[in-house]
Amino acid sequence: MVQISRRRFLKIGAGTIAAGSALRNAARLTEPARAAAESGVRTVPTFCNVCFWECGAIASVRDGKLWKIEGNPLDPLSHGRLCPRGTGGIGAHFDPDRLRAPLVRTSERGEEKWRAVTWDEALNFVAEKMQKIRNDYGPESFAFFTHSLGGRFLRHTLRAYGVNNIAEPSFAQCRGPRDVGFTLTYGDDVSSPERTDIENAQCIVLIGSHLGENMHNTQVQEFAHAVGRGASIIVADPRFSVAASKAKFYLPIKPGTDIALLLAWMNVIVREDLYDKEYVGKYGFGFDQFAQIIQPYTPEWAYPETGIEPEAIRATAREMARYRPATLVHPGRHSSWYGDDAQRSRAIALLNALLGSWGRKGGLWVPASMSITDYPYPPYPEPRRPAADNPGNRYPFADESVSNGLREATITGRPYPIKGWMVYSTNLMNSLPNQPETIRAIQNLDLLVVVDTIPSEIAGWADVVLPESIYLERHDELHTGPFKQPYIALRQPVVDPPADQKPNWWIAKTLAEKLGLGAYYPWKDIEEYLAWRVKSSGYSYEQLKRDGVILGPKQPIYFEDGAPVTFNTPSKKIEFYSVQLQRAGFDPVPQYTRPDEGPPGSYRLLYGRAPMHSFSRTQTNPLLMDLMSENSIWLNGNEAARLGLKSGDYVRLRNQDGVLSDRVAVKATQRIRPDCVYMVHGFGHTSQGLRSALHKGASDTQLLTRYKVDPLMGGTGLHVNFVTIEPEV
Amino acid sequence: MPRYAMAIDTRKCVGCNDCVAACKTENNIPLGYTRDWITEEVHGAFPTLQLEIRSERCNHCDDPPCVSCCPTGASHIHDRGGVVLVDHDKCIGCKACIAACPYNARYVHPDGYVDKCTFCIHRVEEGLDPACVAVCPTHCMHFGDLDDPESDVSRLLASRPFHALIPEAGTKPCIFYLT
Structure with a gap:
């Protein structure tokens, strides 16, 4: 007989069942039967789905049971190596908490x-x-x-x-501000996977982007390679991230002041004549107005805002210029932070433009794509009302x-x-x-x-x-990424779903x-x-089934090699000065606004990623939970000492609107500024069905009661909440 | 005879735990246990800091105290590559090796025997790298033969500064951390 706790039993009313209890038993009927019928090892190429990067992979089944999954060496995203989430992805198949029936x-x-x-x-x-x-x-x-x-x-x-x-x-809630900021500047966004040429960059600038913790496979691989070959890394982050630990220059910036830093960098590069004049002259629109507008924003002006010494701002600006155009100011991905994010992203786009890195080797390449025919469906009905x-x-x-x-x-x-x-x-x-x-x-x-x-x-x-059904149990739409070399990839079932999933x-x-x-x-x-x-489309489906990936023809991806130079902006150029923004009542060149301060004694709540989890959807994967089972709250060590807290102590966070978090362990560390705290997103689940993740760690989202809407594009700036720390007694 | 070792580049390692995940699936390690793990060591005060991230496991020592203390001969040195292994059938779970290991690299498997990193000898003998090395997205891990001066490991140790863990224990560890 199935053991049912009294608490759970009481929840089960007549004709109802609690999610994930009785349904779980359905699995036991199918899996052993199949496993018994199969022996030896077979492999199936497919592609991952633990995050949106969707790396090519090869899954192995041993004696009928899903054994392991590895990168597909043919795949241009993974180069044969998955990230920890991909490697642990098979755990989703065995997840005891997964849904089993409608x-x-x-x-x-x-x-x-x-x-x-x-x-x-x-x-x-x-x-x-x-x-x-x-x-x-x-x-x-x-x-x-x-x-x-x-x-x-x-x-x-x-x-x-x-x-x-x-x-x-x-x-x-994520990449929109960045995509809009780049589109306003170049007429195109940075796409996904991003067109960042980390592989060939001589200087890489990360603004809050925590590559290595943010585990976008190709980028992390290229970043580690860049570190190994001695590329100059510049990191601006309130937290001494893993990436910061690899950096030649670490700038411990005050949260919310990135635009001030970006303006000061551009000021130095223009003032000292370090920008790519030929590139700006050929492709730029409105440079003189731009140069005029940024003229007051000296490193001395930025210093009290950002906390970054003027000499450090100058040194890093010169470092970027030294390696241009192989200097990549990374556009980031999750960019909805402060409500002025499209303008911050535009400032990042403009800094890249000054360095001549868009479309250039070591900067941001031009995606190569292959044409895959769409299935001929009937046309969709015309909506009678515009979107709401x-x-x-x-x-x-x-x-x-x-x-x-x-x-x-x-x-x-x-x-x-x-x-x-x-x-x-x-x-x-x-x-x-x-x-x-x-x-x-x-x-x-x-x-x-x-x-x-x-x-x-x-x-x-x-x-x-x-x-x-999970990605290892199903077919899916073709994956056709524009990339350095275009590809099509196939997702195909490796094992059967354990119950009635479809x-x-x-x-x-x-x-x-x-x-x-x-x-x-x-x-x-x-x-x-x-x-x-x-x-x-002229490709072999049999080959795709066998190999998992088919590469398309190589194409030039840099301007200097003949890649198309197209700027789909109103001026058909890179818009240093944006007339369309100005006409819509916005700053034609990004301007800095001082971020709101929190209540006295509070810390700004920042959040980010861990390499072992994707969003809030992997916390019941037993393999990934074995790698990281809860999040912690990073608190500056001196602040922790002042509050009488040490690493491992459990606390709750209370935000400015009185919302109290689940209990979460303190990580007292020197690796963060004293005015903010940091946690990994996705933990602190409250769904009763997620038994193995329930109340493990704290939920950042629960504490994000405030958000600041980006007036350009509606994105929600989320780094605008503040918390105090209450010891758990 | 080869002498297997690892050289791990702490400059490139991001501490992502992929080595841990790959070991767990490759070797079917039960949940809650692990043969390898990540250690982070921070020095300094904000914002002037150094962080060393290390992927750690059994050091496959040249002078392994876990072997010399084993009463049944279960802990032994493999006949190829100096790899330290545990014969699960001979192990009586007495934990003497666990007490002797300065690296805390061993655990008692729920089935009653002591288990630890094998350098994925089953893969190595097929010409493959250990699972942790093969998966690493940063390519920070290198496996090879210390006795072959042309191996990746030998060349890295000849050209880069490195350190081993707890050398003062005198066990002659064979995992080296490039700095």
Whole structure:
């Protein structure tokens, strides 16, 4: 008999089950049978999904059981070496907390009580509710939140249904400000994987970017190589990051003052005539106005703002100029920090432009791409109303959907009601700031469907939870990255899912059929679709299945080698001075605003990444939890001593709005400024179904009740919260 | 006869734990146990700091106290490469080796025997690098033959400053940290 604790037993009402208890048993029927039938080692090439980098990998199955996964040597992203998350990714298959069967809610939203149902029942329920929303409000009143490549098929189904509100929190809560800042400057963003030529850079400048802890595989590989060959590294960070420990120059900058540092660097480079005059003359627009505007921003001006000595600012500016154009000022990725982030990113873009590094070897290369034919689907219906996330174009430079704008529309019902959400592979409770706002929005919905692999916090609020098979158990959309050398990669199943989980393509196709949209899925199964796309593009599907990756033709990726020089800005040049910003009422050249201070005695809350986890979605992977099972709060050692705290002491954090965190261990360290604290994002889970991660460490998102919206593009600056520390008694 | 050793470049290591993850999957290490681990050593005061990050494991010492103290001969030196191994069948779990090891490199496996890093000898004998070396995204780890002056390990030790851990224990460790 299955052991059930009294506490758990009491939670199980008539006709309901708590997530992840009885459902777990279904697994035991299938796995041993399969394992018994298979002996020896077989390998399957596929690509990783623990983060969005999606490295090519080869999985090994031994005696029918998933054994290990390694990098695919043919893959230009991993070069045959995965990161720790990729290596530990197989743990997701064995995760005892993962979702196993479709669930329909049986009590109040957020109480995490469900009834396990068949796929047919779950998808009928979803389709019926969706039809009702379409009839009552129109298809625009249904919104889709998604992340990464896996959501492509659901997006297709929903666009066929008429959805035009499709948001990825990776825009407004992450990379959006950076992409907008670069697009305003160069007419193009830095893409993903980023076009950073760390491999050939002689000087690498990291502003808060913590490569090595932020484990974007290719970049970390190239960064370590750069360190090994003696590249000059400059790191500006309030925390002595791992990258800072490799740096020739470490600048312990005051949080929120990066634009002041960037302006002072540019001031020195212009004033001392160190910029690439030929490049700026050939490609630049509005340089003279720019030079005029930045003229007052000397290192002496920046010093009291940033805390960085003028001589250190000069020395690092000269160091960058010395190695140009092989100086890469890294654009970063997660850039929604202070609410002026698109302008900060634009300042980074402009510094790169002064150094002549955009499009040049050792700077930012021009992506090479290969053409893969799209499957010929019927056209999508035209939406009758514009998207709801950005009414009146109030964020004029948002070039993707603003997730927090969509949440706001759901709360206010303006510009029109949003009555249904589907959420795929993004734990909105932890990706959007201010959790109470997210809950208010959810309470206005007629339907919340969550497609996920684990019972995440957002799944806890769902009406219907659809369990997706993990990446090692499914086919997926082709991965066709523009990169230094273009490639196509195939995700294919390595092992069977342990229970009734289904691949996203199957969920999307079946839902489409139930919505009467079967015409949008003329193919019978995913391999027919994938093979069609690959063959129609002139490549061999058999080769792709065998090798996992096919490389496209090499192309020039540097201006000097003949890569296309195109700037898709209004002036068709690199915009040192932005007329479109000026016309929209914004600073045509980035300006510095002093960040708000916190209440006396409080610390600014900063957060970042650890190499062992991705967002809040890996904390029940037993292998990755074995590497890092909870986060800690980094606190300057002198501050810790003053508060009578030492490493390992448990505390709680209280933010400026009175929100109290879960208990979290102190890391008393010299590696951080005394005015801020730091924690790794993704811990402190509250979903009861995530048994192995529940209340392990503290949640940064819970404490991010405040956010500062970027007026250019709607991104949410998140480094604007302050906490005090309360010892745990 | 080869003498296997590792040279680990602390300048390149980012402490990502990939070596730990790869060891765990390659060798099917039970959850909660590990044969290798990351150590971080910080010196100085903010902001003038030095950080050394090290991937650590059994040092496969030339003079291994874990072997000399073993009452059953389970702890032994492999006949190739000087690799220190534990014969699980002979091990009685007495933990004398655990007490003798200055590096805290051994643990009692839930099945009752003592376990530790094997330098992935099963891979090495097939011509592969140990799993931790093969996975490392920073390429900071090098495995090879100390007795071959042309090996990566020998050349790195000839050209770069390095240190070993707890040399004063006199066990002649064979893992070297390049600085």
